[in-house]
Amino acid sequence: MLAQCPAPGAGVLAPTVPKMNAAVQSETFAVSPAGVLDLFAIWRLQHACFRKDSYDLFTLFNMAVSAKMIRLKAVVNGQIVGYVAGEINCEECTGWIVTLGTHPHMQGRGIGTSLLLAAERALDSKRVKLTVRRSNARAIALYERCGYKWVNTYRRYYHDGEDGLVMEKQM
Numbered sequence: 001m002l003a004q005c006p007a008p009g010a011g012v013l014a015p016t017v018p019k020m021n022a023a024v025q026s027e028t029f030a031v032s033p034a035g036v037l038d039l040f041a042i043w044r045l046q047h048a049c050f051r052k053d054s055y056d057l058f059t060l061f062n063m064a065v066s067a068k069m070i071r072l073k074a075v076v077n078g079q080i081v082g083y084v085a086g087e088i089n090c091e092e093c094t095g096w097i098v099t100l101g102t103h104p105h106m107q108g109r110g111i112g113t114s115l116l117l118a119a120e121r122a123l124d125s126k127r128v129k130l131t132v133r134r135s136n137a138r139a140i141a142l143y144e145r146c147g148y149k150w151v152n153t154y155r156r157y158y159h160d161g162e163d164g165l166v167m168e169k170q171m
Contacts, residue, residue, distance in 0.1 A: 029111055031118050034073035034083060036064045041080040042073070049101035053133075053158060063098070070122040074102070074111045081106040084115040086123050094168075095123030097130035100139075112142055126171055131157065131164040143167050 034042060039060055046054035055063075063069050063085050074082030082102040089096055097119060102112045120128050131154060132139050148167040157164030 029074045029076045029081065029109075029114070031072055031074050031082075031114050034064070034071040034080075034085075036061075038073055038080060039064050042083050045080055045083055045101060045103060046099070048103050052160070055099065069098070070119060072115055072118050072122070074115055076106065082111040082115050084119045086119045086128070088123060088125060093126065095120070095125035095128040097128060100130070107138070112139075113146065116142070116146055120169070120171065127168055128171060129166060129168045131166050133158060134163045134165055140165065140167075143169075 039057070042064075043055075043057050043060055046060065063071065066087070069085055069087050071085045072083070073080045082100075084100040085098045087096055087098060088094070097116065100112060100116055100119070102109075102115070128148075129151075130143065130148070132143065134153075144167075146169065148169045150165050151168045152166035154164040154166060156162070
């Protein structure tokens, strides 16, 4: 697990995440750490999930090599169908979910929930925050079911001017 906020200048340990399996309808998915070799599959998944809001390849590469980031993937039949990345903001001593996505054809099967809960455990923080589009009712409902509450609004946060809702969960 990541240590809580390290002293300034101290390195952040990479998280250890136990491999998890979960039955999903007639399929099984496994949640495990994601790495550099998963980069192109995660990039394609980002485009399928977020289209205009997806991260570019360079940003995903930086996430993949950053020792401060936790990166988890959900895999079904050898295909990455979900991904989450997060980090600790040491100034706030808060975990942040940077991105969480499940392939549109695989949504509603518990994959996003499993990734979110595994990321929370890996971040090992007293509170976790994330930002979500105001119009993304399905994601907001997921976060509320997992215990997140709206705490702030970032005006015109997204490229098209839509607000981002900041949600937080006390662990």
